[in-house]
Amino acid sequence: MTVTPAGLPAWTRTAAIEYYGGHANKANLLGIGAVDSRTDVTAEQIARLSADVASLVRVSPLAVMSVTCNDTSPAAPTVNWIGMMTGVDADGYAGDSPPTGFPTLARTSNGVFTITFSTSLADDYTITAAVDLIGGTGSVSVAAEADVDIAVSDPNADTYNERATVKVWDSSGAVSDATLLIELY
Amino acid sequence: MALGGFAPLPLRLGGTAEEGITAAQYKRLCADIVAARRVKPFAVIAIDQNSNSPQIVAYRGQNGVGVGDQPTLTWNGAFTVITFANSYRDDRDRIVPMRLTGARGSLAGSSAGGRVKVLHVYESNIVRVAPIDFSGAVLSTATYLVVIR
Numbered sequence: 340m341t342v343t344p345a346g347l348p349a350w351t352r353t354a355a356i357e358y359y360g361g362h363a364n365k366a367n368l369l370g371i372g373a374v375d376s377r378t379d380v381t382a383e384q385i386a387r388l389s390a391d392v393a394s395l396v397r398v399s400p401l402a403v404m405s406v407t408c409n410d411t412s413p414a415a416p417t418v419n420w421i422g423m424m425t426g427v428d429a430d431g432y433a434g435d436s437p438p439t440g441f442p443t444l445a446r447t448s449n450g451v452f453t454i455t456f457s458t459s460l461a462d463d464y465t466i467t468a469a470v471d472l473i474g475g476t477g478s479v480s481v482a483a484e485a486d487v488d489i490a491v492s493d494p495n496a497d498t499y500n501e502r503a504t505v506k507v508w509d510s511s512g513a514v515s516d517a518t519l520l521i522e523l524y
Numbered sequence: 525m526a527l528g529g530f531a532p533l534p535l536r537l538g539g540t541a542e543e544g545i546t547a548a549q550y551k552r553l554c555a556d557i558v559a560a561r562r563v564k565p566f567a568v569i570a571i572d573q574n575s576n577s578p579q580i581v582a583y584r585g586q587n588g589v590g591v592g593d594q595p596t597l598t599w600n601g602a603f604t605v606i607t608f609a610n611s612y613r614d615d616r617d618r619i620v621p622m623r624l625t626g627a628r629g630s631l632a633g634s635s636a637g638g639r640v641k642v643l644h645v646y647e648s649n650i651v652r653v654a655p656i657d658f659s660g661a662v663l664s665t666a667t668y669l670v671v672i673r
Binding site for chain 2: 341352353355356361363365366367368371372373374377378379380381382385386388389390391392393394395397398399473474475476477484486487488489490491504506508509510512522524
């Protein structure tokens with residue numbers, strides 16, 4: 340019989356060792372360890388595995404993406420590459436025409452655009468959970484000094500932040516046609 | 525599949541895709557987790573500078589999520605000082621020593637841009653950050669995200 344995975348998808352940040360078979364008092368049955376370390380996984384190893392996975396899940400970005408703004412000929416930014424907890428699109432796409440499950444990017448003005456996710460996403464087992472961003476970091480690939488500002492917001496007022504507004508700045512103002520690397524958490 | 529005489533743990537690798545875990549799958553799992561562990565940040569912190577009385581808006585760390593696990597913040601006149609404990613209690617309730625290796629950050633919703641200045645002494649547990657504009661002046665009402673490694 341097919342089972343439902345324990346716990347909730349990674350981006351909910353609820354990860355706990357119990358999701359992965361861990362337990363504070365984990366033990367091998369009858370206190371007997373591996374018969375053969377080439378074929379057996381022990382309680383000690385499951386305990387370490389579950390703690391490490393929970394730790395990593397808590398701090399992993401929901402999405403990492405390379406984006407190029409289209410300001411000279413105004414259009415939605417181009418996603419060059421995107422890796423998400425739910426999948427990877429290495430081919431890229433026009434921001435206003437995302438593949439299913441990937442965010443929509445919309446140009447606001449020179450150097451300013453939004454990244455909007457669905458209210459919920461599905462993991463590899465098709466378990467769904469709400470998207471709730473807390474922020475992001477970014478770096479911009481241009482010759483002059485410039486930096487990236489990323490603010491999250493809740494466009495549909497459901498108390499979860501599904502949108503990031505990205506601004507590319509230098510000391511003279513907005514930077515046009517920039518290419519950025521963005522991580523959203 | 526037969527689990528051997530010691531089921532349910534130790535787990536005997538093998539069986540089918542539906543009811544077991546093969547040795548090849550488990551080796552991939554181990555390699556991927558080790559690879560991820562080597563490069564993941566220690567914590568991600570959203571901070572409100574709050575007129576230079578900085579506050580944590582959200583905390584996600586390898587040590588836990590939320591208020592009970594977050595570091596302390598103070599303002600020293602030039603930087604927001606983020607102080608982590610020298611050790612933390614892991615999911616198995618063991619105290620584990622910890623040393624930070626670096627940090628970076630980005631502003632969130634500034635009116636005219638700028639960046640997050642970071643001052644961290646390698647392998648100390650104190651990170652100093654400041655949201656600044658392009659002239660170097662502190663943005664006392666900024667919010668920003670800091671990634672700690």
